[in-house]
Structure formats: structure tokens, C-alpha cells
Amino acid sequence: MAVTIKDVARAAGCSIKTVSRVVNDEPYVSEATRARVQKAIDELGYVPNIFARRFAQQRSYTLGVLLHSGGYNQQAWLSSILEIGYEYNYDILPQSYFPAYKKSQQKLASLIHERRIDGLVTTPPCDLDEFVLQQVTQSGIPLVRVNPYDRSGDLPYVSGDDFQGARMLTQHLMDLGHRRIAFFRGPLNHRMSVDRFHGYRAALEEGRLEYRAEWVQDSLFNFDGGYNATRMVMRGEDRPTAIFAGSDESAQGALFALREMGIEVPGEVSVAGFDDMPLAGNTWPGITTVQMPYRNIVEQAVNLLVDVLNKKDSGLQQVILPGRLILRGSTGPVPDPQG
Amino acid sequence: MAVTIKDVARAAGCSIKTVSRVVNDEPYVSEATRARVQKAIDELGYVPNIFARRFAQQRSYTLGVLLHSGGYNQQAWLSSILEIGYEYNYDILPQSYFPAYKKSQQKLASLIHERRIDGLVTTPPCDLDEFVLQQVTQSGIPLVRVNPYDRSGDLPYVSGDDFQGARMLTQHLMDLGHRRIAFFRGPLNHRMSVDRFHGYRAALEEGRLEYRAEWVQDSLFNFDGGYNATRMVMRGEDRPTAIFAGSDESAQGALFALREMGIEVPGEVSVAGFDDMPLAGNTWPGITTVQMPYRNIVEQAVNLLVDVLNKKDSGLQQVILPGRLILRGSTGPVPDPQG
DNA sequence: CTACAAATTGACAACGTTGTCATTTATTGC
DNA sequence: GCAATAAATGACAACGTTGTCAATTTGTAG
Numbered sequence: 001m002a003v004t005i006k007d008v009a010r011a012a013g014c015s016i017k018t019v020s021r022v023v024n025d026e027p028y029v030s031e032a033t034r035a036r037v038q039k040a041i042d043e044l045g046y047v048p049n050i051f052a053r054r055f056a057q058q059r060s061y062t063l064g065v066l067l068h069s070g071g072y073n074q075q076a077w078l079s080s081i082l083e084i085g086y087e088y089n090y091d092i093l094p095q096s097y098f099p100a101y102k103k104s105q106q107k108l109a110s111l112i113h114e115r116r117i118d119g120l121v122t123t124p125p126c127d128l129d130e131f132v133l134q135q136v137t138q139s140g141i142p143l144v145r146v147n148p149y150d151r152s153g154d155l156p157y158v159s160g161d162d163f164q165g166a167r168m169l170t171q172h173l174m175d176l177g178h179r180r181i182a183f184f185r186g187p188l189n190h191r192m193s194v195d196r197f198h199g200y201r202a203a204l205e206e207g208r209l210e211y212r213a214e215w216v217q218d219s220l221f222n223f224d225g226g227y228n229a230t231r232m233v234m235r236g237e238d239r240p241t242a243i244f245a246g247s248d249e250s251a252q253g254a255l256f257a258l259r260e261m262g263i264e265v266p267g268e269v270s271v272a273g274f275d276d277m278p279l280a281g282n283t284w285p286g287i288t289t290v291q292m293p294y295r296n297i298v299e300q301a302v303n304l305l306v307d308v309l310n311k312k313d314s315g316l317q318q319v320i321l322p323g324r325l326i327l328r329g330s331t332g333p334v335p336d337p338q339g
Numbered sequence: 340m341a342v343t344i345k346d347v348a349r350a351a352g353c354s355i356k357t358v359s360r361v362v363n364d365e366p367y368v369s370e371a372t373r374a375r376v377q378k379a380i381d382e383l384g385y386v387p388n389i390f391a392r393r394f395a396q397q398r399s400y401t402l403g404v405l406l407h408s409g410g411y412n413q414q415a416w417l418s419s420i421l422e423i424g425y426e427y428n429y430d431i432l433p434q435s436y437f438p439a440y441k442k443s444q445q446k447l448a449s450l451i452h453e454r455r456i457d458g459l460v461t462t463p464p465c466d467l468d469e470f471v472l473q474q475v476t477q478s479g480i481p482l483v484r485v486n487p488y489d490r491s492g493d494l495p496y497v498s499g500d501d502f503q504g505a506r507m508l509t510q511h512l513m514d515l516g517h518r519r520i521a522f523f524r525g526p527l528n529h530r531m532s533v534d535r536f537h538g539y540r541a542a543l544e545e546g547r548l549e550y551r552a553e554w555v556q557d558s559l560f561n562f563d564g565g566y567n568a569t570r571m572v573m574r575g576e577d578r579p580t581a582i583f584a585g586s587d588e589s590a591q592g593a594l595f596a597l598r599e600m601g602i603e604v605p606g607e608v609s610v611a612g613f614d615d616m617p618l619a620g621n622t623w624p625g626i627t628t629v630q631m632p633y634r635n636i637v638e639q640a641v642n643l644l645v646d647v648l649n650k651k652d653s654g655l656q657q658v659i660l661p662g663r664l665i666l667r668g669s670t671g672p673v674p675d676p677q678g
Numbered sequence: 679c680t681a682c683a684a685a686t687t688g689a690c691a692a693c694g695t696t697g698t699c700a701t702t703t704a705t706t707g708c
Numbered sequence: 709g710c711a712a713t714a715a716a717t718g719a720c721a722a723c724g725t726t727g728t729c730a731a732t733t734t735g736t737a738g
Contacts, residue, residue: 283562356689
């Protein structure tokens with residue numbers, strides 16, 4: 001029915017193995033033959049049978065991706081990885097994964113043993129899950145962790161630089177003249193929270209600004225967290241002129257709270273987020289934030305995985321990529337203290 | 340290396356074909372044999388080789404999903420379909436698709452001809468794309484449209500009932516005593532916009548309320564749309580007491596605008612959205628909205644597709660499922676006119 | 679007990695590619 | 709021009725399952 005490699009071989013007057021060589025860009029085919037075969041392929045509209053190929057090679061050309069459904073920035077990871085997967089000609093099998101859930105574990109086991117994925121990509125916080133690590137080591141499937149919660153261990157990862165991003169953002173606020181900068185710190189068991197916090201402190205130190213504990217609020221990275229933390233830091237007389245909310249959702253909560261209090265943004269108080277989620281541009285004013293190079297991160301992750309699969313890499317790389325400042329309307333010059 | 344069907348056959352003392360029958364739950368195996376084979380499978384830890392199976396059957400057991408990346412409610416569709424795909428033991432290959440983009444078209448062609456997907460699911464607005472329809476008819480691959488923009492044609496679909504949802508929501512506002520209800524209508528080339536509008540009007544008529552054109556704003560389904568439309572309807576003296584914003588994002592914009600104007604929600608004006616997106620519960624107050632049964636819709640869609648693939652269905656079904664009212668803080672009783 | 683149908687089982691081909699290895703052809707060094 | 713080497717090519721097995729069909733066993737009606 002469909003055109004097979006045999007039809008091409010017949011049309012090109014050569015063996016099926018030679019056609020296979022041409023299709024897979026292998027060496028040891030003369031230019032003349034290659035051209036003849038290519039012509040036959042084009043004329044017949046031959047498309048290699050993917051089932052046969054995977055069967056013969058016992059490789060799935062498929063990568064599994066674990067996503068945390070409630071997750072932080074799942075959307076950005078997923079769309080990037082789909083894109084990159086297409087470019088590398090790998091199938092992407094995403095699965096939502098809740099650490100320690102029986103059903104999630106079954107799904108992962110199915111990916112590995114039934115679907116026979118060639119490699120696995122984790123997004124936070126799936127890299128923390130015991131079961132994931134155990135399955136990976138047991139099966140020997142190459143793993144790359146994307147933005148891992150936990151950077152310890154030999155396992156490879158590609159991650160955005162939360163420290164650098166937070167420092168850069170804080171620096172931006174200082175460049176605008178702010179000297180009183182509040183920071184909303186996320187959960188302390190997230191490496192990202194801690195890294196961002198350290199970035200904030202590093203910038204303060206570099207600018208010789210005093211660190212004031214009452215302007216650092218422990219909160220969640222969500223709307224309510226930002227809302228409540230804003231209420232807290234804006235209570236007294238001694239208010240900050242800028243709020244680095246730690247995440248975009250949190251910044252949104254801050255915007256809402258400030259609006260409620262009749263405080264103008266950025267006229268009286270500047271607000272900044274982190275992550276550049278879609279919502280960050282959709283508020284008014286738009287939220288100044290740090291964009292992590294999702295596409296780049298995922299590209300490097302997939303690249304690493306594919307190299308390991310093709311034995312071009314030992315798979316021990318650990319990469320950290322810088323973020324980028326996205327300036328929007330929510331930050332502005334510090335108000336004139338006299339005004 | 341790995342355990343194959345031959346190993347099981349040897350252990351169970353039967354032919355490989357009999358093992359195959361047991362594995363695939365086919366008839367014509369005696370109970371005794373079935374038990375013996377099952378025991379061997381369990382003891383050896385046999386897992387069928389998916390490559391060989393797909394190769395022999397020339398079926399991918401894979402469904403393609405076209406998602407509009409900027410899209411409306413992509414997230415909800417995707418996580419549902421991954422879930423359902425797992426349950427049906429089908430692989431899900433999602434692709435972001437921008438109508439009329441060359442690259443998107445290449446991706447779709449690749450899904451069909453290289454990946455050889457067994458069926459295709461479209462999410463709005465991909466069901467409108469000429470190329471999609473052409474590829475589907477040409478290749479004969481079964482298609483199900485989920486929440487199609489366009490319900491015309493014989494192609495099967497499973498859709499939420501926007502009309503019923505909007506009517507129900509409007510009815511809810513009327514039950515709270517509102518007689519002056521604004522409606523923000525989305526783009527008129529979206530069936531959903533139109534259906535929701537008709538639902539709104541139907542409810543008004545049933546409640547014998549006057550339809551007032553100046554309270555219907557043509558806007559976009561996003562934050563800015565809701566913000567601007569709110570500014571418009573709240574301009575004059577003759578203000579509505581409730582706003583049905585047409586979508587959650589739009590409702591968020593409305594909340595923001597009302598807050599700016601110092602109008603209390605729901606004390607002075609009630610606000611309602613549509614879709615129950617994650618953000619709807621994260622604002623303050625939470626947005627009363629209509630939740631479409633995403634999981635259910637997708638389940639029926641996949642179910643239909645699988646039935647067609649197994650020749651249990653002709654694939655002409657068109658299903659419409661009702662939504663559900665989600666009550667949150669943004670709607671309340673109409674304020675006392677005397678107050 | 680016989681004839682026939684139904685249930686059960688197995689032998690073997692087929693699916694379309696890639697991997698291995700042998701063979702043929704071209705190229706190089708002397 | 710000859711041997712040695714490298715490049716090009718092809719024959720054929722292997723991958724592990726399912727589909728087809730024939731063979732065998734069991735059950736049933738008369």
C-alpha cells in the first residue's frame with residue numbers, strides 16, 4: 001500500500017540498505033547514488049515507517065516530561081519543550097506528576113517500561129521526588145533536570161540563574177533611586193526562593209544599603225501571598241518605596257493591595273515580579289520582571305539528552321543561564337522625598 | 340535481553356500466539372491456559388514490546404492534539420487530555436498550532452504522515468483552519484473537535500454549552516435581585532461569544548427584563564477588554580448593578596476598573612466571569628463564573644475517537660455538555676435602592 | 679456412536695526498517 | 709601495473725509482535 005524502502009530501492013536500482021543509508025545520512029554512499037536515491041524518494045513521496053524504524057532500533061525517539069500540574073510555570077516549560085522536541089525530531093510525552101502520588105508513579109513507570117522513553121526531563125518540583133530518582137537510576141534512563149529545586153548530586157541540570165536575576169532586578173530598583181526596597185521571599189524549601197533572596201541581599205550589599213528584616217516578608221509565591229505581604233510592609237510609617245515581590249503572581253497581589261490602599265504605582269511605590277508569566281504584561285501597570293530563558297534552557301536540556309543518547313556526551317553537565325530584565329510600567333523613579 | 344513473548348510461551352508451555360491472546364484479552368483461550376500464561380507473565384515480569392506491537396499492527400496508538408498557544412484555555416484542555424490519554428492507553432502528542440502558519444502546517448503534516456497518529460483532537464480555534472480540515476479529509480484520520488468555534492459541518496465535536504452557561508449565570512444574577520445587568524460580548528466571529536450573548540438575552544427575556552443595548556459592550560475576552568468595557572458602562576448615571584463580563588480575564592479587568600473607581604464588589608456592583616480559569620479563584624473577591632466540564636468533554640472526545648478507531652462508532656456524534664455555576668464572592672444581592 | 683459445529687491451539691508469514699558482515703569497486707602508494 | 713587499502717554496495721538476519729489459517733480438541737445434536 002504505502003511506499004516502502006523496497007519501492008525506492010527498485011526505482012533507484014540499488015539495495016534497500018543503500019536507501020537506508022541515504023535516508024539516515026550515513027557515509028559510504030557515492031554522490032551519484034545518493035542523488036539517484038534522493039530523486040526516487042522525492043518522486044515516490046517515500047516517508048520512512050516510523051514503527052519499523054523504532055522497532056529495528058529498539059529506540060523510541062521519545063522523551064518523557066514530568067510537569068507539576070498545579071505548577072509554577074508549567075505552561076512555559078511545556079510549550080518550549082514541544083517546540084524543541086519537534087526540532088530534534090523527538091516525540092514529547094508530557095505527564096503531570098504529583099510527587100509521592102501512587103498514580104503519578106504508575107505513570108512514570110509506564111513511561112519508562114511500556115513506552116520505553118529514551119530520556120526524561122523533570123520540571124520543578126519533580127526533581128525532588130524519591131521515586132523519580134530511584135526509577136531513573138534503576139532503569140539507567142538519562143535524565144535532565146530543568147530548573148531543579150535541588151542542585152545537589154551529580155545529575156545534570158539546566159537552570160535559570162535566580163540569584164543573578166534577583167540581583168539584577170534589585171540593582172534596577174536601586175538605579176531608579178530606591179533605597180528602601182522590600183522583598184517577598186517564597187517558601188524556604190524552594191531553592192529559587194533562597195537564591196532570589198540572596199540575589200536581593202547581594203545587590204543591597206553592593207549598593208551599601210542597609211538590610212532591614214522587617215522589609216523581608218516570608219510569603220507564598222501567589223496572589224494572596226503578595227497581597228498580605230504588601231499589607232504588612234505598608235503598615236507602619238517607615239514604608240519601602242519599592243517592592244520586589246519575588247514572583248509575578250505575588251506582584252499582582254501587591255498591585256491589588258496597593259490599589260486598595262490608594263497608593264499609586266509606580267508614582268509612590270514601585271513593584272517588581274519575577275518569571276515574566278503571561279499575566280505580567282496583562283495587568284495595569286504591566287509588571288517589571290525577570291524573564292528566564294525558558295526556550296534556551298529547554299533547548300540545552302534536550303540537546304544534552306540527545307547527545308547522551310547518541311553517546312556524544314557523558315551527561316554530567318550542569319548549566320546555569322542568566323535571565324533578562326523586562327521593564328514595564330510598574331517600576332519608576334523613587335518619588336521626590338520633598339514632594 | 341528483555342523478556343519477550345517467547346520466554347513467556349516457553350514458561351507457560353504454549354505457543355506465542357496463545358500468549359498474545361492472553362495479553363490482548365482475546366477470546367478462545369481456556370481458563371486454565373489463561374491462568375497459566377498469566378502466571379508466567381507475572382513471574383517473568385513480561386512487558387509487551389510496544390515497538391513490535393505498533394509495527395505489527397501499523398497503528399500508533401497515538402492521538403495528536405492541536406493547541407492554540409496563545410490560547411484561551413489551553414492549559415485546561417491539555418491537562419485533561421493527558422489524563423484521559425493515559426487512561427485509554429493512548430499516547431498524546433500535543434502541538435501548538437497557529438492557524439495558517441507554515442510551520443504549524445508542517446507540524447501537522449508530520450504528525451499525520453511521519454508520526455502516523457491514529458486520530459486528531461482540535462481545540463479552538465484550530466477547528467477553523469482550512470489546512471487542518473483539508474489534511475484530515477485527505478488522510479482520512481478521524482477528527483474530534485473540542486469546543487469548536489464552528490459547529491457547522493458533519494465533523495464530530497464535543498462542546499461545552501455556552502448558551503446554557505450564560506443563561507444560567509444571568510439567571511443567577513437575576514435571582515440575586517439584579518435587574519440592570521451589563522454584558523461584555525467577545526469577538527463576534529467566536530461562536531462562544533455569540534452563544535453566551537444569546538444565553539444572556541434568553542435569560543433576560545425569561546425574566547421579562549428589558550434588553551438595553553448600551554449595557555452590552557463589544558470587547559475582547561481579556562483583561563483590557565473588561566477594564567475598558569467597565570469604564571464605558573459605568574460612565575453615566577444609569578448604571579448597571581451587575582456585570583457579566585463574558586470571560587474570567589475580562590471579569591478581572593472589570594474588578595480592577597471598579598476598584599479604581601472606588602466601587603465595591605459585590606456591595607455595589609456584582610461581577611461574573613466565564614470559564615473558571617485558575618485565576619478566577621485567585622482574585623479578591625473570587626470571581627463567580629461558569630465552569631465547563633473540561634475533563635468530561637475531553638473524555639467524550641477521546642472516547643469517540645477510540646470507538647471510531649475500533650470501528651464501534653461511525654464518528655458522526657456531536658455532543659454538547661452543560662456547564663456548572665461556580666459561586667464566589669464577586670456576586671451578591673442587589674444593593675437596596677433606598678440605601 | 680457419528681457427524682458436525684464450536685472452541686482451542688499453534689505454525690508460520692508478515693510488518694519495514696537497521697545492523698552485520700561479506701563482496702565488489704575505486705583509489706593509493708610503490 | 710600490482711598489492712594494499714579505502715570506499716561503496718548488497719545479501720540477509722534480526723527486531724517481537726499480530727494476523728491468517730490450518731489443525732486439533734471438545735462439545736453437541738441426532
